[in-house]
Amino acid sequence: MRVLLIKTSSLGDVIHALPALTDAARAIPGIKFDWVVEEGFAEIPTWHPAVGKVIPVAIRRWRKNLWKTITSGEWKRFKQSVRANKYDLVIDAQGLLKSAWLTRYVKAPVAGLDKGSAREPIAARFYDRKLAVARGQHAVERVRQLFAIALGYDLPKGLGDYGLNVERLVELPRKNAYVVFLHGTTWDTKHWPESYWRELTERVGYLGVGIKLPWGNPLEKARAERIVAGFKHAEVLPKLNLAGVGKVLAGAQACVAVDTGLGHLAAALDVPTISLFGPTNPGLTGAYGKLQIHLGSDFPCAPCLQKKCTYQPTAQDARQFDLKRELPLCFTRLNPERVASRLSTLLMAEELR
Numbered sequence: 001m002r003v004l005l006i007k008t009s010s011l012g013d014v015i016h017a018l019p020a021l022t023d024a025a026r027a028i029p030g031i032k033f034d035w036v037v038e039e040g041f042a043e044i045p046t047w048h049p050a051v052g053k054v055i056p057v058a059i060r061r062w063r064k065n066l067w068k069t070i071t072s073g074e075w076k077r078f079k080q081s082v083r084a085n086k087y088d089l090v091i092d093a094q095g096l097l098k099s100a101w102l103t104r105y106v107k108a109p110v111a112g113l114d115k116g117s118a119r120e121p122i123a124a125r126f127y128d129r130k131l132a133v134a135r136g137q138h139a140v141e142r143v144r145q146l147f148a149i150a151l152g153y154d155l156p157k158g159l160g161d162y163g164l165n166v167e168r169l170v171e172l173p174r175k176n177a178y179v180v181f182l183h184g185t186t187w188d189t190k191h192w193p194e195s196y197w198r199e200l201t202e203r204v205g206y207l208g209v210g211i212k213l214p215w216g217n218p219l220e221k222a223r224a225e226r227i228v229a230g231f232k233h234a235e236v237l238p239k240l241n242l243a244g245v246g247k248v249l250a251g252a253q254a255c256v257a258v259d260t261g262l263g264h265l266a267a268a269l270d271v272p273t274i275s276l277f278g279p280t281n282p283g284l285t286g287a288y289g290k291l292q293i294h295l296g297s298d299f300p301c302a303p304c305l306q307k308k309c310t311y312q313p314t315a316q317d318a319r320q321f322d323l324k325r326e327l328p329l330c331f332t333r334l335n336p337e338r339v340a341s342r343l344s345t346l347l348m349a350e351e352l353r
Helices: 011-016 018-027 066-071 074-083 097-105 121-126 139-151 194-205 218-228 242-250 261-268 315-320 329-333 336-352
Strands: 002-006 032-038 051-057 089-092 110-113 129-131 178-182 210-213 234-236 254-258 273-277 292-296
Touching: 002 097, 011 018, 011 139, 011 261, 018 139, 051 074, 066 074, 074 097, 089 097, 089 139, 097 110, 097 121, 110 121, 110 139, 129 139, 178 194, 178 261, 194 218, 194 234, 194 336, 210 218, 218 234, 242 261, 254 261, 254 336, 261 273, 273 336, 292 336
Parallel strands: 002 032, 002 089, 032 051, 089 110, 110 129, 178 210, 178 254, 210 234, 254 273, 273 292
Antiparallel strands: none
């Protein structure tokens, strides 16, 4: 059986689909998936043994210049790629209009979320089979259920398995022990304060553990450099692709992350991780896997799910916190002392494993 999966972005969403592939491969021997995915994440599907062909798309880039996309031949090559193989089924696991539109170019039945389940209900109009999957669950479990219904097998019980071959990414024997700080994220409100990162860096130094900080753009690089300034046990990594970051994560003792796609990659690689959630809800999109610790803020307005903080500090807040260095204030409930304590416990547990 050959299935075309459409799950284009973001990094976290792509990683969330991996356990469903593992379920399907175990339930249906010989099943193979081709995967339509954003070009920037095209390496991730190749790490799963059930994936055959990866078909990159560049919807984000294409939308900026549709004429160039057409005249350059990129759009034509994409259509040729999805039509090159015969598929028994297409599964749109994205549930968006942009992903549903891509299914038009494949001559096979299309399964996807019904209008009550999809993020964009209009997407369901493109599907031959409209499937109901309850909201209010973690994203990984929703994709696992979608696959089980679409492909006709019983959903396995227990925690999903990403199915990745971690051993090929780890350098053995491991060298010096280190922790990875995943400090970069998209929303302003999801950033843990830099002063907190610096204090945590100092506290980790007392444990005799090194720290590595990856980055993805100049702003993240500058932040990483400010965080490690003056600390000999912390280093800013060179520019790395996803495979390079994956290799660093796979060799780490632990990770501390904000709500970011790389935090989901750490979970997929079974790296013990403490994830920090201020404005977002870890119950729906938190790092999924073994040894994943979610620290969510209990600040009165959290989780607000807002990209810009609208909370107005009170006079008491101004007396209690540094309003220049501790914003957004929801993260004051996740201060460096609390995070360092949980990290110390996590590292001790790893030593005993």
